[in-house]
Amino acid sequence: MAFVTYKEWAAYRSHMLIxxxxxxxxxxxxxxxxxxxxxxxxxxxxxxxxxxxxxxxxVTIIHYLVMDFAAWxxxxxxxxxxxxxxxxxxxxxxxxxxxxxxxxxALGFVWxxxxxxxxxFFLFQLTLIPAHxxxxxxxxxxxxxxxxxxxxxxGIMGFWLIRAEGVRRMIMIFSMxxxxxxxxxxxxxxxxxxxxxxxxxxxxxxxxxxVFIGSYELAGMxxxxxxxxxxxxxxVVVMFFVSQLLWRxxxxxxxxxxx
Amino acid sequence: MKSxxxxxxxxxxxALATRMAYRIDLFVSAFIMLVFELIIPLVTYLIYSSxxxxxxxxxxxxxxxxxxxxxxxxxxxxxxxxIVWNTITQIREGTYDLLLIKPRNILFMTLLTxxxxxxxxxxxxxxxxxxxxxxxxxxxxALNWVAxxxxxxxxxxxxxxxxxxxxxxxxxxxxNFRVYxxxxxxxxxxxxxxxxxxxxxxxxxxxxxxxxxxxxFPASLILGKPLDWLLIxxxxxxxxxxxxxxxWYRMLRSYTxxxx
Numbered sequence: 139m140a141f142v143t144y145k146e147w148a149a150y151r152s153h154m155l156i157x158x159x160x161x162x163x164x165x166x167x168x169x170x171x172x173x174x175x176x177x178x179x180x181x182x183x184x185x186x187x188x189x190x191x192x193x194x195x196x197v198t199i200i201h202y203l204v205m206d207f208a209a210w211x212x213x214x215x216x217x218x219x220x221x222x223x224x225x226x227x228x229x230x231x232x233x234x235x236x237x238x239x240x241x242x243x244a245l246g247f248v249w250x251x252x253x254x255x256x257x258x259f260f261l262f263q264l265t266l267i268p269a270h271x272x273x274x275x276x277x278x279x280x281x282x283x284x285x286x287x288x289x290x291x292x293g294i295m296g297f298w299l300i301r302a303e304g305v306r307r308m309i310m311i312f313s314m315x316x317x318x319x320x321x322x323x324x325x326x327x328x329x330x331x332x333x334x335x336x337x338x339x340x341x342x343x344x345x346x347x348x349v350f351i352g353s354y355e356l357a358g359m360x361x362x363x364x365x366x367x368x369x370x371x372x373x374v375v376v377m378f379f380v381s382q383l384l385w386r387x388x389x390x391x392x393x394x395x396x397x
Numbered sequence: 398m399k400s401x402x403x404x405x406x407x408x409x410x411x412a413l414a415t416r417m418a419y420r421i422d423l424f425v426s427a428f429i430m431l432v433f434e435l436i437i438p439l440v441t442y443l444i445y446s447s448x449x450x451x452x453x454x455x456x457x458x459x460x461x462x463x464x465x466x467x468x469x470x471x472x473x474x475x476x477x478x479x480i481v482w483n484t485i486t487q488i489r490e491g492t493y494d495l496l497l498i499k500p501r502n503i504l505f506m507t508l509l510t511x512x513x514x515x516x517x518x519x520x521x522x523x524x525x526x527x528x529x530x531x532x533x534x535x536x537x538x539a540l541n542w543v544a545x546x547x548x549x550x551x552x553x554x555x556x557x558x559x560x561x562x563x564x565x566x567x568x569x570x571x572x573n574f575r576v577y578x579x580x581x582x583x584x585x586x587x588x589x590x591x592x593x594x595x596x597x598x599x600x601x602x603x604x605x606x607x608x609x610x611x612x613x614f615p616a617s618l619i620l621g622k623p624l625d626w627l628l629i630x631x632x633x634x635x636x637x638x639x640x641x642x643x644x645w646y647r648m649l650r651s652y653t654x655x656x657x
Contacts, residue, residue, distance in 0.1 A: 150572075152570070152573075153572075153573050153575050156576075156578060156579060159579060159582065160575075160578045160579060160581075160582045163582040163585070164581075164582050164585060167582075167585040167586060167589075170593050170594050170598070171589060171593060173593070174451045174452060174592075174593035175444055175449045175450065175451065176449070177452050178449075178452070179448075179449060182447055182448075182449050183447055299422075303422060303426065304421075304422045304423070304425030304426035304428075304429055304515075305422075305425055307426065307429045307433075308425060308428070308432065311429060311432060311433050311436070312432075315439075320439075321440045321443055321444070325443040325444070325447055326443065
């Protein structure tokens with residue numbers, strides 16, 4: 139399935155090449171913003187300018203590895219009734235969707251991650267090497283799974299709502315905000331950070347980025363890398379069971395009249 | 398002109414009635430449009446609340462730049478910028494031919510079918526943010542308000558020009574909705590004080606693509622800040638509009654279809 143998805147999306151690789159423009163341009167804006175912000179200080183919320191620039195560079199490249207479209211896809215299948223064909227297949231839809239994601243992101247790795255990584259290296263002179271490669275790889279893989287389960291849970295909502303595009307987008311935007319895509323979570327007020335620590339969003343992007351950088355801090359708490367990765371792994375397992383539970387409840391609501 | 402306004406209003410009513418079929422989704426979508434637009438001001442607020450900021454710029458001043466940008470976007474997106482999504486969708490589905498045989502100007506017809514009701518959330522958000530931002534700064538005086546309105550019109554023109562260019566790309570680059578991402582990336586430069594960018598970027602966003610007109614110049618006028626490069630930006634704005642319309646018609650000529 140992953141290979142089929144890879145081949146299917148490879149037909150649209152020119153669309154993916156847009157990332158070669160968008161990613162570096164958005165990153166460039168962040169560089170200007172933070173250089174200006176750090177004019178009168180060396181450390182801000184525990185991050186130096188160099189760490190902050192690395193943070194946004196890693197946000198950009200990790201996005202190419204973990205991004206997900208499972209929610210949109212599942213919504214579309216449920217709304218159009220095409221989901222009924224998946225009910226009679228001898229494999230779970232979740233596994234099918236995960237395989238699609240693997241194929242899609244493998245293509246993203248080739249056409250987005252590697253070229254943008256090279257652009258950061260040659261144009262911005264950024265050497266994006268993780269502080270601890272093994273832990274960073276673990277954390278990115280867990281972030282990949284967390285992204286998938288989060289998205290899949292959002293997609294399952296389609297069983298209850300006929301047209302859930304608005305709700306889906308709302309959750310996606312809050313999810314991106316609370317994942318630390320727009321700004322490191324340590325910039326939020328302490329009370330908000332404490333809430334964010336217990337929500338699943340930070341485990342999708344913020345934790346992998348901080349592990350990549352080599353230090354983790356949120357809500358006034360610092361963790362050693364193995365500890366925060368263990369917490370991240372536990373959160374992924376919890377989300378797996380949440381998606382399982384939601385699936386069982388949601389699929390009972392599904393009605394299809396054939397396609 | 399009168400009949401065109403009439404047609405536009407009818408198209409607007411139709412678009413509203415169609416979208417109202419799923420009211421909850423419409424309201425949620427409009428709300429989320431509003432929330433999404435507030436993310437950049439929120440990020441700016443979080444930077445300033447951390448005790449940092451852009452040198453020479455207070456929070457409410459940066460907020461005003463972003464408010465002008467959002468208001469301008471709020472006007473353009475529901476009424477004109479739907480042309481992008483609509484053109485790309487219709488070309489991909491092969492239904493664009495139906496517009497070509499209508500007895501009206503094709504660009505006008507494409508604009509009509511691109512009215513996007515849920516983007517009204519952007520407009521409401523833009524109005525709210527702008528009123529709040531303006532209430533935080535001293536009154537610039539009647540003359541400056543008139544000048545502001547003129548610059549604001551230019552801001553809307555830049556947004557529209559972007560919409561024409563993005564829509565035109567759909568004739569050749571079939572089904573590519575990621576042009577929005579290019580737009581979002583480029584316009585990121587328009588939401589911050591120009592002084593934070595390097596000289597090269599400043600030239601780029603004033604003389605080449607007049608991004609600075611989308612928020613920075615109109616806001617600077619209200620704030621009484623220097624307006625260096627404004628004249629060049631205004632000339633660039635006119636060229637940008639002419640180029641975008643020319644580009645749209647040029648790309649239309651390369652449209653091919655097997656019938657809708």
